[in-house]
Amino acid sequence: MRARHRFAAVLLVTSLALAGCGASDGKSASGERAAAAPEAAKGGAPGWAADAASGAAGPKAGAPGAGARQPLPATHVIRTADLAVEVKDATRALAEARTAVEGAGGHVADESTERVGPARVESTLVLRVPQEQYASLLARLSGAGKLLSRKADAKDVTDQVVDVESRVATQRASVARVRALMDRAAELSDVVALEGELSRRQAELESLLARQASLKDRTAMATITLRLSEPERPEQPVDEGGPGFLDALSGGWDALGSTARWVAVVVAAVLPFGAVLAVLYAVWRWLLRPLRARRAAAGSGSSSAQAPGRD
DSSP states (O other): OOOHHHHHHHHHHHHHHHHHHHHHHHHHHHHHHHHHHHHHHHHHHHHHHHHHHHHHHHHHHHHHTTSOOOOOOOEEEEEEEEEEEEEHHHHHHHHHHHHHHHTTTTTEEEEEEEOSSSEEEEEEEEEEEEEEGHHHHHHHTTTTSSSEEEEEEEEEEEEHHHHHHHHHHHHHHHHHHHHHHHHOOSSSHHHHHHHHHHHHHHHHHHHHHHHHHHHHHHHEEEEEEEEEOOOOOOOOOOSSSSHHHHHHHHHHHHHHHHHHHHHHHHHHHHHHHHHHHHHHHHIIIIIIIHHHHHHHHHHHHHHHHHHHHOO
């Protein structure tokens, strides 16, 4: 019995000695890290590099509840849809779609309307609606007229959202550490180096924040592209009946005008010949004819005078 008690006492003392050695080693290591921090701050760039490395390794080693079960992240989905609907009145359907979207808490992101024919209108709408109203609004828009085509897509981006959120938190902590080092820096060269590093990390943080905002908007609001078109109207048949009174009057008037134009053309073509003939007739009428008559009269007078002498 005494031997057993002695053996248990020896084991207890040995365990306490080993635990004390481990604790002293841990304290000495932490003391060395604490002592190295001011020296790192004085050393400029090596200081903030070592601080960043220790900051990246620190939370993993000393995070409370590291072995605790983490809750599952919420699901983030980007939903898009493309609809083509044929309606009787595109203008009216456009107004109804805009009212329905605004009533559901969404808005019209883009709108274009064009006239295809003399009496046809086509419109294209890009609608942004809340995720919870996406399904009901999609069904309502699909039933606005004759559904020509429908395409819906859902993309799970939960991993991207979680990754960006984690990187944003890490980058913010990194920026905070660099600012803390700048507050402790005493040399001008250290301050310049830290300012350059701060600018770089701040730019990366702003890029991550912009990506986070884009993912938040795309997962919070669904996008629906709606195309509204009117049916093609048949052409009016041509009346093949006989001409009426007005048609006959119009045709006769056109024929009269055409005849008058042709007569004017003929007269203009004959006018030079008529002028020459008129001049020739005037010369014959007033010059040659009287001269011929006088010659005939003179000839008859001489003949009558010679006739009594012969007798």
